[in-house]
Amino acid sequence: MAHEFLSDAWLADLTERLKTSEAFKKATKDWKTTITFALLADEAKGVQPVGVVLELDKGECKGATRVAGPGPYDGDYVIRGVADNWKKLLTKEIFPVPALMSQQLQLVKGSSTSLMMKMGATQGLLDEAGAVPTNWG
Numbered sequence: 001m002a003h004e005f006l007s008d009a010w011l012a013d014l015t016e017r018l019k020t021s022e023a024f025k026k027a028t029k030d031w032k033t034t035i036t037f038a039l040l041a042d043e044a045k046g047v048q049p050v051g052v053v054l055e056l057d058k059g060e061c062k063g064a065t066r067v068a069g070p071g072p073y074d075g076d077y078v079i080r081g082v083a084d085n086w087k088k089l090l091t092k093e094i095f096p097v098p099a100l101m102s103q104q105l106q107l108v109k110g111s112s113t114s115l116m117m118k119m120g121a122t123q124g125l126l127d128e129a130g131a132v133p134t135n136w137g
Contacts, residue, residue, distance in 0.1 A: 001133060002133040002134055002135040003121070003133065003134060004068065004131065004134075004135050004137065005039065005083060005086060005087075005134050005136060006037065006039050006050045006051070006052050007066075009019050010132055010134060011052050011064055012130055013132045013133070014036065014052075014064070014132050015061055015064045015095060015130060017128045017131060018054075018125075018128055019049040019060075019061065019134075020059075020130055023124060023127065023128075024059070024124050024125065024127070024128050025059035025060070025122050026059070026124070027121050027123065027124025027125075028056055028058070028059050028124055029051075029058055029059040029126065031056055031058065031118055031123070032056065032057050032058055032077045033056050033077065033078065033123040034053060034054065034055050034056070034074060034075040034076050034077075034085070035053075035054050035056065035074075035075055035077045035078075035079070035125070036052065036053045036054070036073040036074065036075035036077065036078040036079065036089075036109075037050075037051065037052050037054075037079055038050070038051040038071060038073055038078055038079065038080035038081075039051070039080070039081070039082070039083060039086065040070075040080055040081060040082050041064040041070065042082055042083060044104055045062055045083070045135075045137065046137075047082075047083055047131065048068070049068075049069055049070040049071070049094060050067065050068050050069070050134070051066070051067045051071060051073040051078075051080075052064060052065070052066050052067070052068065052074060053065045053067060053074055053075055053081060056121075056125070057069075062067070062134050073109075075109060075110070076109070076110050077107065077109060077115055078107070078110065078111035079100075079101050079105050079107055079108070079110035080105065080108055080109045081099075081104060082137060083104035083137070085099065085104040085105055086105070087131075087134075087136045088104070089104075089126065090126060090129055090130035090134070091130060092130065096119065096123065096126065097116060097119070100112060
């Protein structure tokens with residue numbers, strides 16, 4: 001069943017995937033960080049701002065929290081964007097580095113250099129997020 005992006009059900013599905021995915025565990029085995037995916041409001045589409053904060057610790061997701069509202073959000077990295085651009089990223093129409101460089105998604109907290117140095121781990125996380133059945137409305 002598809003879930004609304006960044007909804008409680010979507011987050012529960014993602015955290016279950018992260019617990020069981022060997023690919024995620026392998027990709028993130030050397031990464032300890034907190035990363036937030038933030039969805040910007042889009043009044044024309046009825047989209048409210050929300051973020052999900054993921055605590056990653058060497059191949060495991062130690063915590064996942066949904067935060068309603070525009071932030072500010074916790075995390076070593078906070079990436080925000082509109083739903084259409086998140087969809088493009090998670091369906092691999094665009095990739096992380098070009099998405100950030102073109103401002104389709106914005107890294108509003110954290111170092112782009114350090115995030116890019118962990119691109120394998122980042123992509124491992126995005127692959128699992130992209131595999132969650134999502135209703136993009």
